[in-house]
Amino acid sequence: MSAIQRNSGTAGAVTNPIRVMVVDDSVVIRGLVGRWIDEEPNLAVVASHRNGRLAVEDVIRSNPDVVILDIEMPDMxxxxxxxxxxxxxxxxxxxxxSTLTRRNAEISLKALSLGAADYVPKPENNSGVTTSVDFRRELVDKVVNLGQRARSRAAGRSGTGGIAMPTAGVRMPMATSRPAEPAPARSKSASFTIRSYSMVKPRILAIGSSTGGPQALNTLFGEIGSAIGQVPVVITQHMPPTFTAILAEHLSKSAGRQAAEGKDGEVLQPGRIYVAPGGRHMVLAKQGGDVVIRLQDGPPINFCKPAVDPLFKTVVDIYGNATLAVVLTGMGSDGAEGVSAIGRAGGSVIAQDEESSVVWGMPGAAAHTGMCSDVLPLPEIGRKVSRVLLGGRP
Known part of the structure; x- marks a missing residue:
């Protein structure tokens, strides 16, 4: 009996669940992940393969919405x-x-540039996978959110309403997961309260991003150009350790500027890009006449570590209405509280629009605070940031 048939007979299950293919050379992981997926009423495993070649040969027949793809496998x-x-x-x-080695982190970021929607760091051994509540939660969250987004876009292209699916950016509950996060309703016709940009020339650029963020950040810095030489740039991208160091290396190439993980006590310098290191919150503090980075090892905030909110809140505490912030694609609502604080202080915030976002959770939550000065497609954000940083009219 197929996974679809099993799930369709479950009380409360949807009749057209998101279809998932699991591709991993470990029979233990295939079985475990398959069971997690099938336990979700809105998900169903439709295929399971031990290598990439079998997955490629079967993808048309099994017709999955989402593929969970291992990096290291034999044959392909x-x-x-x-x-x-x-x-x-x-x-x-x-x-x-993929597991958290530098090589796999490099490959995972390469996969994002080739069209993968996201990545999930995998524990180093089967025992770790079996016992990791965080791995299960993150994997299922991403499959649900990204699967919903893909179906919504497909329904929009076909001109049909499609099946009734929960809102993108809303996390579906599971037995071992955290409570569902509220997120704004998705609506192309939604009207936002847009505030005027600050009349003060920005003295810092702060960016928050998550799912889809690495690709969005590379696009953004490719468009900003020389304007970022005017101010320091601080970034929180939801990523695990190892990944953030490699992300910074990639951003350095995109921006033509020095980019690295932020270090505790480091003094901010104009024209440099500082990325919050995975597993630590990055905030700013005053030290005499300087602004320095502080790394904190506290609990996750908004279920994230690093989190955007603590960075944004300390940025605006120091720079006030000279703050320019950008919220890019990502799940959940991290950064919304910081956006509200920036708006109240008279600073400026740009959120990525729904259509160009991989998931419109974080930028949607930012837009719905009513504190953004613009909600723009990704290709337009870099040029707008450049104008604002140079003191021109937005």
Whole structure:
């Protein structure tokens, strides 16, 4: 009996769940992840394969919405299989799963540039996978959110209403997960309260991002140009350790500026890009006449570590109405409280729009605070940031 048939007979299950393919060379992980997926009433496993070649050969027949793709596999690895899967199925969502080695982090970021929607850091061994509540929660959250987003876009292109699905950015509850996070309703016709930009020239650029963020950040810095030489840039991207250091290296190439993980006590300098290191909250503090980075090892905030809110709140405490912030694509609502604080202080915030976001959770929550000065498509954000940083009219 298929997973679809099993789930359709479950009380409270949806009749058309998000279809998931699991690709991993470990039979233990395939079985475990498959069970987690099938226990979710809005998800169903439709195929399970031990290598990329089998997945590519089967993707049309099994017709998944989401593929969970391991990196290291025999015969055909995940990076080789990824473009072949996407070539065969245009709307396919691929979530890469890899352990936290530098090599795998490099490969995972390469996979994002090739079209993978997101990644999930995988514990180093099968025992760790079996006992990790965080891995299960993050994996299921991303499959649900990204699967919903893909179906919504497909329904929009076809001109049909599609199936009734929960709002993108809302996390579906599961037995071992945190409570569902509230997020704004998605609506292309929604009207936002837009505030005027600050009349004060920005003295800092602060950015928050999550799912889809690495690609969005590279696009943003490719468009900003020389204007970022005017101010320091601080970034919180939801990422685990190792990944953030490699992300900073990539951003350095995109921006043509020095980018690195922020270090505790480091003095901010104009023209430099500071990325919050995975597993630590990055905030700012005054030290004499300087502004310095402080790294904190407290509990997760908004279920994230690093989190955007603590960075934004300390940025505005120091820079006030000379703050320019950007909220890019990501799940959840991290950053919304910081956006509200920036708006109350008279600073300026730009949020990415829904259509260009991989998931419109964080930027949607920012837009719905009523404290943003613009809600823009990703290709327009860099040029707008450049004008504002140079003191021109927005």
């Amino acid at each position: 690895d995940g990076l080789t299989a990824l473009p072949l899967l996407l070539e065969k199925k245009r709307d396919l969502v691929v979530v890469v799963a």
